[in-house]
Amino acid sequence: MSEALHVHHDTAxxxxxxxxxxxxxxxxxxxxxxxxMDHKTIGKQFxxxxxxxxxxxxxxxVLFRLQLGFPGQSFPILETFFGHWAKGGTIQPEFYYAxxxxxxxxxxxxxxxxxxxxTFSNFLIPLQIGARDMASPLMNMLSYWFFFMASIxxxxxxxxxxxxxxxGWTMYPPLSALGQASDGSKLGADLWxxxxxxxxxxxxxxxxxxxxxxxxxxxxxMSMTRMPxxxxxxxxxxxxxxxxxxxxxxxxxxLLFDRNLGTSFFLSDIVVxxxxxxxxxxxxxxxxxxxxxxxHPEVYIILLPAMGxxxxxxxxxxxxxxxxxxxMLGSMFAIAILAFLVWAHHMFVTGLNPFLGSVFVLLTxxxxxxxxxxxxxxxxxxxxxxxxxxxxxxxxxxxxxxFISGGLTGIFLGNSTIDIHxxxxxxxxxxxxxxxxxxxxxxMFAGIYHWFPxxxxxxxxxxxxxxxxxxxxxxxxxxxxxxxxxxLAGMPRRxxxxxxxxxxxxxxxxxxxxTIVTVIVFAVQLxxxxxxxYSIFKGRKVTSTNPWGATTLEWxxxxxxxxxxxxxxxxxxxxxxxxxxxxxxxxIPQTEPIGANxxxx
Amino acid sequence: xxxxxxxxxLALGFLVTFQIAKASEYVAVLRGEEKTRKQTNKINxxxxxxxxxxxxxxxxxxxxxxKGKILGEAASDHGKNIDMMLYITxxxxxxxxFITQIALFWFSFKYQEKENRKAFYxxxxxxxxxxxxxxxxxxxxxxxGFGIFYWxxxxxxxxxxxxxxxVTGSQFKWEFRYPGKDNILGKxxxxxxxxxxxxxxxxxxxxxxxxxxxxxxGEPLHLIVNKPVKMVIGAKDVIHDVGLxxxxxxxxxxxxxxxxxxxxxxxxxKQMKEETNNPNFVYxxxxxxxxxxxxxxxxxxxxxxxxxxxxxxxATKKPKYWAAFPDKDPSAKxxxxxxxxxxxxxxxxxxxAK
Ligand code: HEM
Ligand SMILES: [Cu+2]
Ligand SMILES: [Cu+2]
Numbered sequence: 001m002s003e004a005l006h007v008h009h010d011t012a013x014x015x016x017x018x019x020x021x022x023x024x025x026x027x028x029x030x031x032x033x034x035x036x037m038d039h040k041t042i043g044k045q046f047x048x049x050x051x052x053x054x055x056x057x058x059x060x061x062v063l064f065r066l067q068l069g070f071p072g073q074s075f076p077i078l079e080t081f082f083g084h085w086a087k088g089g090t091i092q093p094e095f096y097y098a099x100x101x102x103x104x105x106x107x108x109x110x111x112x113x114x115x116x117x118x119t120f121s122n123f124l125i126p127l128q129i130g131a132r133d134m135a136s137p138l139m140n141m142l143s144y145w146f147f148f149m150a151s152i153x154x155x156x157x158x159x160x161x162x163x164x165x166x167x168g169w170t171m172y173p174p175l176s177a178l179g180q181a182s183d184g185s186k187l188g189a190d191l192w193x194x195x196x197x198x199x200x201x202x203x204x205x206x207x208x209x210x211x212x213x214x215x216x217x218x219x220x221x222m223s224m225t226r227m228p229x230x231x232x233x234x235x236x237x238x239x240x241x242x243x244x245x246x247x248x249x250x251x252x253x254x255l256l257f258d259r260n261l262g263t264s265f266f267l268s269d270i271v272v273x274x275x276x277x278x279x280x281x282x283x284x285x286x287x288x289x290x291x292x293x294x295x296h297p298e299v300y301i302i303l304l305p306a307m308g309x310x311x312x313x314x315x316x317x318x319x320x321x322x323x324x325x326x327x328m329l330g331s332m333f334a335i336a337i338l339a340f341l342v343w344a345h346h347m348f349v350t351g352l353n354p355f356l357g358s359v360f361v362l363l364t365x366x367x368x369x370x371x372x373x374x375x376x377x378x379x380x381x382x383x384x385x386x387x388x389x390x391x392x393x394x395x396x397x398x399x400x401x402x403f404i405s406g407g408l409t410g411i412f413l414g415n416s417t418i419d420i421h422x423x424x425x426x427x428x429x430x431x432x433x434x435x436x437x438x439x440x441x442x443x444m445f446a447g448i449y450h451w452f453p454x455x456x457x458x459x460x461x462x463x464x465x466x467x468x469x470x471x472x473x474x475x476x477x478x479x480x481x482x483x484x485x486x487x488l489a490g491m492p493r494r495x496x497x498x499x500x501x502x503x504x505x506x507x508x509x510x511x512x513x514x515t516i517v518t519v520i521v522f523a524v525q526l527x528x529x530x531x532x533x534y535s536i537f538k539g540r541k542v543t544s545t546n547p548w549g550a551t552t553l554e555w556x557x558x559x560x561x562x563x564x565x566x567x568x569x570x571x572x573x574x575x576x577x578x579x580x581x582x583x584x585x586x587x588i589p590q591t592e593p594i595g596a597n598x599x600x601x
Numbered sequence: 602x603x604x605x606x607x608x609x610x611l612a613l614g615f616l617v618t619f620q621i622a623k624a625s626e627y628v629a630v631l632r633g634e635e636k637t638r639k640q641t642n643k644i645n646x647x648x649x650x651x652x653x654x655x656x657x658x659x660x661x662x663x664x665x666x667x668k669g670k671i672l673g674e675a676a677s678d679h680g681k682n683i684d685m686m687l688y689i690t691x692x693x694x695x696x697x698x699f700i701t702q703i704a705l706f707w708f709s710f711k712y713q714e715k716e717n718r719k720a721f722y723x724x725x726x727x728x729x730x731x732x733x734x735x736x737x738x739x740x741x742x743x744x745x746g747f748g749i750f751y752w753x754x755x756x757x758x759x760x761x762x763x764x765x766x767x768v769t770g771s772q773f774k775w776e777f778r779y780p781g782k783d784n785i786l787g788k789x790x791x792x793x794x795x796x797x798x799x800x801x802x803x804x805x806x807x808x809x810x811x812x813x814x815x816x817x818x819g820e821p822l823h824l825i826v827n828k829p830v831k832m833v834i835g836a837k838d839v840i841h842d843v844g845l846x847x848x849x850x851x852x853x854x855x856x857x858x859x860x861x862x863x864x865x866x867x868x869x870x871k872q873m874k875e876e877t878n879n880p881n882f883v884y885x886x887x888x889x890x891x892x893x894x895x896x897x898x899x900x901x902x903x904x905x906x907x908x909x910x911x912x913x914x915x916a917t918k919k920p921k922y923w924a925a926f927p928d929k930d931p932s933a934k935x936x937x938x939x940x941x942x943x944x945x946x947x948x949x950x951x952x953x954a955k
Contacts, residue, residue, distance in 0.1 A: 077604045093894040168891045174856060175839040175893060181772065182893045268857030269791040271803075272772075272838040276792050284840055284855050318712070319720040327730045349842070350853045351860035354756035358749045365741045365748075372737040373730070375701060380729070382708040384721035388638075389645035389713070397649065397709055404701045408694040411741070415748035417686045417755065421849040424842065424889040462629075462641070463622035470648065477656065482663055488687075489671040490846030492889045495897040503846050503885050506670045523611050527618065540626065581720035 035145075037137035038563045042144050043123030044455060047448075049144075049151065050115020051529055057106035060099045062522050064496070067091040069515025071497040085163070094183050096496045097166040101184065102158070104169030105192070107437065109199060110154070112302040114147050116444050117241075120305055121210045121234045123451065127554035128228050130219025130571060132564045135212040139205045146202035150195045157191035165192035168494065170295070173266040173287050177258045180272045190259060193252045200249045203241050210238040219553070221573035226590070228552050228577040229328055233308020236336045237301050244297040244340070251290030258282070285350055292343035299436050300339045304332065306443020307374065307403075310396040313446045314378055316550045317393035318385030319586065321578035324377040331370030338367045348416040349423050357416050364414035371407050375400065386581070390548070391465035392450035398473045399442040405477075406435025409484065424494075427487020430480045438476045445469075448532070453547055457560040458539030464531045468524055475521035479514050486510070551589050552577050639714070646713035653706035657699075673847070676873060676884070676905075677864040680849035682751045689747055693740055759863035763829035766822065768886075769802060770834075770841030770854040773895030775886055777822045778802060779815040781920060786833060787811025791856075794837065799925040806922065812929075816921040821902035822886070824866050825911045831863040841899065842890035847873070851889055866905045873905075 036042060066075060067090075074089035085095035122140065126133055134140045157164040166184025167176040171192065179186040214235045218227070227235075257263040258279075266287045267279035315322040322328060344352060344360040378400050387393065409431040412418050422428065445468075452460050491504040498504040546555040553573070557565050571591045579588040583599055629637040675681050712718070767778040767786050780786045787810035794803035801818070804811045817823075824830050834843050836854035843862075844851045852862040874882045886901030906914075923930035 075604060093897070097891075097894060097896075166894075172840055172891070175891065178839070181839050270838055270856050271791055271794045274796070276794065280857075283858065285858065321722065321724040323723060324725045324730050326725065349851050351855065351858060354753060357756070358752055361748055361752065362745050365745050368741055369734060369737050373734055376733040377730075379701065379704050379708060380723070382705070382712060384723065385708075385712045386714050386718045386720040387646070387709060387712050389642050389649075389709075394645060394649075397705065400705055401702060404698065404705070408698055411694055411744065412687070412690050415686065415690060415744060417683055417748045417751040418690060420755065420851050421680075421683050421687070421846075423851055424844075461622050461626055463625045464618070466641070466645065467618060467622070473652070477659070481660070482667060485663070485667040485671050490844070490849075490887070492844060492887050492897075494891050497897055500898060500900060501885060501887070502879075502881060502883050503887070510667070519607075523615070527615060530615075530619070531622075540630075578724065581722045583722075584719070 035141060037133070037141045039122045039126050039134050039137070039140060040455070040561070040565075042140050043119050043121075045144050046114055046118030046122060046147070047455075049148065050111050050119060051532065053106050053110040053115060053151070055526070055529065057103050057111060058522050058525060060103040060106070062518055063091065064096055064099045064103070065515040065518045067096055067496055069512045071499060091496075093496060094163060094166060097168075097182075097494070098163045098184055098188075100494060101166045101168055101171075102154075102164055105154070105165075105196075108169060108298065108302065109196070110147075110151060112437070112440050112444070113203065113241075113298070114199070116302065116440060116447075117234060117237050117305045118144075118147065118206060119444075120230070120309060120447050120451075121206065121238065123455065124230055124554065125210055125213050125234060126217070127454070127557065127561070127565060128231050128552050129214060129217065129222055130553050130566075130573065131213060131217040132566070132570070134209050135217060136209050139209045143202045143206035143209065146198050146205065150199035150202060153191055153195040153198065157188045157195070160187050160191070162186040162188060164188040170288075170291055171255070172291075173255055173258065173284055174270055174272075177255060177267060178270070178272055178277075179259075180275060190256065193256050193259075196252050197249060200245045200252075203245050207238040207242040207245075210234060211242065214238075219570045219573060222590075225326075225329075226573055226576045228308075229311040229322060229325070229332075230305075230308040232329055232332060233304045233311075236332050237304045240297040240301050240304070240336055240339060244294040244301075247290055248294035251287055251294075254290075255287065285347070288347055288350060289343070292346045293340070295346065296343040297339040299432070300335055302436055302440045303403075303443075304335070306399060306440040306446075307332070309447040309450070310399045310443050311378070311381075312552075313390075313392045313396040313450050314381050314400075315578055315580060316450075316548050317388045317390055317396075318382055319388070319549075319580050320381060320385040321580055321582075322377070323380040323383075324373075325576065325578060327373055328377055331373045334370040335367060338363060338370075342367060342414075345414055345416075345419070348419045361414060361416050365411065368407065368411055368414070371403075375404055375407070390449065391460070391462065391469055392446045392448075394466070394469045395442045395446035395449060398469065399439050399446060401473075402434050402439040402442060402476065405481075406431055406433075406439060410435060421490065422487055424492055425487035426483050426491045426493055429493050430483035430487060433483075434476070434480050438480065442472075445472075445528075450548070451554075452532075452535070453542045453559075454554055454557075454561075456536050456539070457542050458535055459542060459547075460535045460539060461531050464527060468528045468531070471524040472521060475517050475524070478517045479521070482510055482514070546589075549587050551579055551587050553590060556589065556591060642714050646710050649706050650710040653703065653710075656702070673877065675847065675849050676868045677845075677848035677850065677866050679755045679864045680847070681867075682754060683849040686747055686751050690744060693744065755864075756862075759831040759861070760829045763831040763863055764825065765831050765833065766824075767802075767833045767835070768822070768843055768854070769837060770843070770888065770892070770899070771837035772839065772893050773888070773899040774818070775822075775843075775899070775901035776801060777817040778921075779817070779915070779918075780810075781813030781815055783810055783813060785810040787814050791837070799921065802921075804921065806925065812922045813920050814922070815915070815918045817918065821883075821904045823911055823914050824903060824905045825908050826866055826869045826905050828908070829863055829865045831861060834860045834862065839892050840890050841888045841892045844887040844889035845884070845903070846887065847884055853890055869905045869907065870903075871906075 076089040078086035079089045085092055162183045164184060165188045166182060175181050176185050176189050214231060254265040258265050258267055264279035264282035266284050267282040270277040270279060311322050342360060342364045345364045348357055413422055413431060449460060449465060486507050542559050545559055556571050573590045574593045575590055577590050582588060675684050765780050765784060769776045787808040788805045789803045790805055791803050793800055793805060834852050834854045836856045841854040842851060843854055848864050850862055850864050852860050870884060874880055884903035886903060888896055888899035
């Protein structure tokens, strides 16, 4: 990096940098913790907001799992809390669908997009590439506050008379466009769309910022191929977001027009509740194209940060370099490109032209190749290592296991022939929860356990952490593995009671088991949240700057870095980030110059 | 009360676990953190191995208990192809699943931290990387090949002799229409839809092809065994989906955009009752696309029967046209009116829809 640029970004946060004692100079509470422009604080804001959302989203799933496991049974406590939504203690269909929709929206977008990449992009990018802050701290702050506004609007929709959006997180029109068709498509749908629009603005502000920071603000010696895989993953994530979120925005805006201004983008030939609507010429399927053009990249937006962090954690704790750095990079690149070319695999049975369908089969299954490469590289990273099972490491291993299980079922679904049978069944639910939901959650936990000491200068309680891991992985498999069988039997998703069906009512006891496990797993997540907040204040103190013996730059900062991250000069980088176990040495930090007789690789 | 107990037990468990966790942290500090860490490392390594073993047992157990409740033999020709494809994929992915999961947990256990072990510096190896790019690529090519072969067979043109039937979804019911003797479904226009005028599907009566169309609702759809059937699928209000689990078929019902699918039922309902040992067996139509609060209960039934049984059933049906215009009903003992003159040649919806 040129010296000129170097000077330039120093001045961007200049007022702090040239003080020697960061943190001691005066900052009001508001500018330090609330409208903060420090990337670390913003990262923590995303994380804590994400945790709050995760509790809400998780609670929703517990509620609707109660219905699925015990259909028809009355839980009077529900009526106490939810009134007419749970009349007589049983969850009403409107309520069920509202819960499902909000669960999906909240977890996919607010937790695993904002909470995951928001947290770690903000926290790790400057620390790992050697920058004092983001390219634009102001945009960064705005991105959080747009997310916050989106959150407030989404939450407020839970409290209106007709309830929140309830057409599924995919919000397909005409259902989501017509208030006559569903209560959730009244005010709730408008609020959903507005909230998502704000959310997208937040993601764009954030993504542009991440990209420009990574491209322009690397410290001296930090060439692109010396960046940790975490940063590469976050980079591709940001690129995917910036290119695909605008398409969803267009879909959301057009849907708002259809709902409120009488346009017919997605509506045609509709008679709803005996009322003949004037709209003609629109295409309901068009929305699905717009949605999935974001929707598929979105799944990688969620997954890539987890992949990046797990690569890092696996390497650090195997005390071995990540195997095939360039192949990892190449496969992430391939995934990022292919992610844009497979969206119609969600639409095989919409009446899509069969030839087009076959093209999407080919492209979809192509994605499995880079995915496979990544898995084999992770396995080889473990091979002949000297493995330390920190909680982060366990979650990273769990991540790989889940990614394998869920990735393989993607090969079923990506094959249109099989998808005819499996589409919109519980098999899809099992697939994407394992591969995206739980796997990315595991990535997020790995990240939290690994970088918590850097965030707060304290450790999380280990015993609780191990307990958390074991219950969660066992629970995740108990919940989602048997669900594949329900899907193979053809049981449709989003069915709240199967008792009237001859073909799908054979899984009653299985559904009960799943519900009970869900409650336990949820309780253990609450315990994690407790551990998290408790440890921020009371956890064991970190006493060394580099507790995991890692090579990357964030561990060269003070234990609790102030605004500007490094006191004094930003260190220079001399090597790639994965020199573990080289030449008989435990690890060689990126900042150490290449020795005269060091071996090459 | 029950809820209260559950909450109380959870809270108690919470407290106990937390206390243990706190205590173990103190103990660790007292005993020396490094020593405790090494011990925990061993425990977790062992647990990973145990997880693998019990996990694999669990996979077999789960399969043994549930495999009798799924699939069964498909009841259509396409269904058999789809099942074939499913089993091919299951076999291939199954092998990969066992190899990779075993490797993952076994390596974790085997290479757990040991005093005298040195991690092997192994940053890359072109040959290995090439191998595991090429092998998945070949495997997937095989799967794509089979898949597309079947896919074109299934989505291809329906045979000429296929019977045609129209299926229309609306919140939360299914309606059916048979084309009648001319085997052509008459044209429709959604603004004609009116239950009051005996026109629930919006048929255009000026189109003579409509005059013999049979409308069926509130009872099962009847199909003929071993005769291909082409379904013309539509919806009135929101998107639905015709899901036929025993035939392994599925197609969205989209307002404003008719879709089609065809297959050949190969077993009569009677046969299925015997084969499944279930006297209550019925072919069900499930709505597989979220369509509102009644989505989960949007159920239809199908009867598959012999040609003779079908003909007998069909003979009891009258065209909807006669209900809309009672004077056109020959059984109303009025002189038969000439069909409405229509200069434009009818262009049946069934043909447009493909
Ligand atoms: C081997 C790679 C994968 C393949 C071939 C694949 C294929 C598919 C297909 C074809 C579907 C649509 C199924 C249907 O609706 O009938 C699907 C659904 C889904 N997949 Fe994957 N997938 C893969 C990996 C992933 C990954 C890595 C993620 C997440 C990070 C993911 C997340 C999802 C989600 C969220 C859905 C469900 C969307 C919905 O609500 O309809 N998939 N997958
Ligand atoms: Cu996709
Ligand atoms: Cu429906």
